[in-house]
Amino acid sequence: MRFACAILVLALVQSASAQEQGNTITLSCNGTSKFTATVAADLKPEPITNLGIIVNAANRTVTFNDNVIPIRTMTATLVGFSSQYAKGRPTISGGIDRVTGSAEVDWWYENVGNNSHWELTCRPATRLF
Secondary structure, eight states, rough: HHHHHHHHHHHHHHHHHHHHHHHHEEEEEEEEEEETTTTTTOOEEEEEEEEHHHHHHHHEEEEETHHHHEEEEEEEEEEEEEEEOOOBEEEEEEEETTOOOOEEEEEOOOOOOOOOEEEEEEEEOOOOO
16 A cells, blocks of 8 residues: 555656646757947847756746746747846846747846847757756
């Protein structure tokens, strides 16, 4: 009887873990970052490589670079996210095309000279272990 209960508990834990993983996807993204201010617009775009982005559908958040941003829109083809300027942190808004893997992120700072636009191509990341 104890063995059967242990198996049942193990199956429930694995089922909950599988459901949680189904609601989260980790992406690896490459692309460019470019300042958007007129003075800096002529600067060469900076490369972005292997940026990890975590999309958590259950919590309705997108996480990258220590930023946790609320998902505002989620459809079959798009994940849209946006944060508000607060405590010296920039407003961050963007979207991920769920079909093509294209993503764009805009960073809006109080000092407009720091505003930037990211263009990324993302793919599902593979786990190391």
